[in-house]
Amino acid sequence: MKPALEVNAVSKRFDGVPVLDGVSLTVGDGEFVSLVGPSGSGKSTLFQIIGGLERPEAGKIRIEGLDVTGRRGLIAYMPQQASLLPWRTVAGNVGLALEIAGVSVGDTRRLTHEWLARVGLADYADAYPHVLSGGMQQRVSFVRALLSPRRLMCLDEPFGALDALTRMHMQQWLLSLWEANRRSVLLVTHSIEEALLLSDRIIVLSDKPASVLKEIAVPFPRPRDERLWSSPAFNALKEDIYGLLKPAAHSGF
Template sequence: MSEGKLVLDGLHKTYPGLPVLDGVAFDVAPGEFVSVIGPSGCGKSTLFDVIAGLERPDAGRVIVDGEDTTGRVEPFAYMPQRDLLFPWRTVLDNTTLGLEVAGMSKKAARERARPLFAPFGLAGFETARPHELSGGMRQRAALLRTVVQDRAVLLLDEPFGALDSLTRTDMQTWLEGVRAGYGWTVLLITHDIREAVFLSDRVVVLAPRPTYVQQEVLVDLPRPRTVEMITSARFAAVEEELLAALRGSGLRGSGRKPPRAD
């Protein structure tokens, strides 16, 4: 797998009568976990579609490890909000689906996926069907299906949004623990500020549509993160900074973009 440095270089996207992306630009370093938050309808999902090569931008580039990958899907593994597990396939065969679509034989795909079942908390469920799994286990299976493709960058679009509060917290804690051992480069869309703080090295705050990067907030908290940290003053301070950014910090409605660093 390549290093996974992602650069978004001034992405613009307009649909007929609807400008959505207005020069979105930021970087994600190899092994970094970056979350994207912003007002509802600001264009987060459109941004992910452009990054993942599902939509082409009107202007700007997506660059991975120095190579222009605009409009290409190969560098990315994309996990949507719904797990999209096929009920007629076993859990193992669901996790290998992306590899099979890419041309790998079923036997080779299974051999690659099996070693991940234990660290993903799914050992013993290889031959189960999706309906036999809890909500958290289904999401772990969906994430396994994503990471087993061994792509440079993981794109996670509200992966825990459909889970109940307790299961969501458990999944956040599990993801925080497991990602440290793999060095994934991750870009996460979330509406949950606390989730963004808990999981991220940095949080990108998007402005209302047509969107641009309004602010980037460094999450200067030690790893591994624990649930107990959520009640700390440092955690609360980052949350408050993000809330202030979402409120616009005086920029929303001003008609002006924040100054860019030269």
């Protein structure tokens, strides 16, 4: 079976400044992969290239074996902020991906309400986004991405703006939902702990221009929970990854 995503030797410059330098990575079918790296190392730029919003100067993007370089609309995307449409209800925001995909009105309504019930937001179906907490808005945003017909989900630091306790709850929520559905996921995060908790593999990027420093297979069995954070093996691996990033620590990681 072809990988869900192949990034092959992708390079990119902005105004003559190199941002990505021959980045290659894969995400297998049903695999959860995280990208960690210094601030400003080009992780979001790589997402824009994967999503077709930017074209690389060199390299290719393949999804399920097909060259999709520069093509849009082929991934499900969850940004750092929930980016919900304020004039649409919660149900309207969740159903947007299905509407765009051409799903019938009846099926869109059924799936939307089914999933809102599954994530504990059934009572908010007719509410508007401004009445929701940050964590609730992110749940709506994730379900909208999950209901996209695209098998590959790209999550760009989706919990970065949340407080520590809400972030921990959202990590557990995401983990349980992913384990039940096993979509292919590429996650950008600044949190080594988050990457270790969620991922099958972690790809460590260098400072700009970004290249792959190391790929790490996460050895911890699933299902996982926050008790993992206190294990010696977890903390040893966290220190190893932090050691890879230490030279770039002054850059704001």
